[in-house]
Amino acid sequence: MANSDEISARFWNLPWKADEESERENTFIDDIIQKTHIERLITENLDGVETAFDGGAGYGRFSMLLAGRGIRVTHFDISQPMIDKARALAEERGVAGNMTFVLGSLEDLSAFHDAQFDLVMSFDAPISYTYPNQGDVVKNLARIAKKRLIISVYSRMAWPAHAFDPAQKVKYLLDESRDPWNSLGEVSKLAEYKPDMAAVREFFRTGLTEPAESTGAAFEAGGTPWPISYAFMPDELRGLLESCGGRNIRLSGPGALSRLIPGEVLRNIMRDAQLRGDFLDFCYEYDRNPSVAGLGKDNLVALAEIGE
Numbered sequence: 001m002a003n004s005d006e007i008s009a010r011f012w013n014l015p016w017k018a019d020e021e022s023e024r025e026n027t028f029i030d031d032i033i034q035k036t037h038i039e040r041l042i043t044e045n046l047d048g049v050e051t052a053f054d055g056g057a058g059y060g061r062f063s064m065l066l067a068g069r070g071i072r073v074t075h076f077d078i079s080q081p082m083i084d085k086a087r088a089l090a091e092e093r094g095v096a097g098n099m100t101f102v103l104g105s106l107e108d109l110s111a112f113h114d115a116q117f118d119l120v121m122s123f124d125a126p127i128s129y130t131y132p133n134q135g136d137v138v139k140n141l142a143r144i145a146k147k148r149l150i151i152s153v154y155s156r157m158a159w160p161a162h163a164f165d166p167a168q169k170v171k172y173l174l175d176e177s178r179d180p181w182n183s184l185g186e187v188s189k190l191a192e193y194k195p196d197m198a199a200v201r202e203f204f205r206t207g208l209t210e211p212a213e214s215t216g217a218a219f220e221a222g223g224t225p226w227p228i229s230y231a232f233m234p235d236e237l238r239g240l241l242e243s244c245g246g247r248n249i250r251l252s253g254p255g256a257l258s259r260l261i262p263g264e265v266l267r268n269i270m271r272d273a274q275l276r277g278d279f280l281d282f283c284y285e286y287d288r289n290p291s292v293a294g295l296g297k298d299n300l301v302a303l304a305e306i307g308e
């Protein structure tokens with residue numbers, strides 16, 4: 001079967017992916033919550049950080065944040081279109097001078113030496129796309145980190161929500177007249193919808209969001225399937241980080257609070273600038289409580305101190 005990085009490269013090289021990714025926070029409330037959470041976690045943990053590595057950095061929402069603060073960032077991604085988009089945005093924002101753009105796969109970090117970067121990060125699941133090599137990828141990310149590792153991967157505790165509610169994105173639409181994923185189209189099907197319990201259990205057992213065989217077959221046939229993705233359990237990720245020398249590990253679940261709130265109320269909150277700010281502050285506090293680690297939108301976030 002094809003290697004995970006070949007499947008990922010073909011998928012993330014799709015010409016519209018970079019634009020679609022860069023529009024997510026203009027479309028979905030859960031993406032706003034997750035981005036705000038990760039931004040705050042990063043900016044609260046920049047003491048002693050002069051250099052950073054962002055693995056699977058996409059269109060650069062987090063790498064540019066650091067570059068704007070004077071940190072020298074290596075923006076690393078498997079997709080040239082993503083890098084091109086990130087470079088153009090970084091130039092527009094005047095932060096490109098602090099950035100080095102590198103095309104490559106997280107599955108081969110041999111170009112980087114031990115403890116090369118003060119902060120190593122990787123957000124919104126690039127690590128999950130490296131199945132079956134995700135454990136080695138985390139080890140190598142820890143290897144090139146000097147002080148701190150902050151990552152987010154797919155969460156096995158959060159993912160079943162997709163299987164039980166195919167219309168779950170509806171409540172997160174910022175504006176119901178802009179529905180690029182046709183989530184509203186799913187609502188009319190809900191009355192008849194029955195989840196496939198065998199598939200849910202198989203996912204929960206294996207952590208694989210896409211069946212490996214069917215993805216491999218679709219790829220071999222010349223298609224562009226979603227990469228086979230591995231979803232972690234919180235304790236599993238904690239154990240892996242500990243085995244790489246990680247200390248003071250903190251896990252969180254951005255989006256956990258929002259799951260409890262109706263879409264109409266979420267939209268009202270987003271339309272009121274003061275309330276929106278207060279709400280995002282409270283989400284950050286709530287979603288970092290260890291009791292909801294991994295129960296957010298779809299990402300399990302982890303921070304670990306590395307080294308002395």
Ligand SMILES: C[S@@+](CC[C@H](N)C(=O)[O-])C[C@H]1O[C@@H](n2cnc3c(N)ncnc32)[C@H](O)[C@@H]1O
Nearest residue numbers: 008012056057058077078079105106123124126
């Ligand atoms: C969902 S996007 C997240 C981007 C960015 N981290 C963010 O949070 O905005 C996933 C990114 O990971 C990249 N990616 C996927 N597999 C990768 C791999 N094996 N090595 C490096 N980058 C990869 C994709 O090209 C894409 O830009």
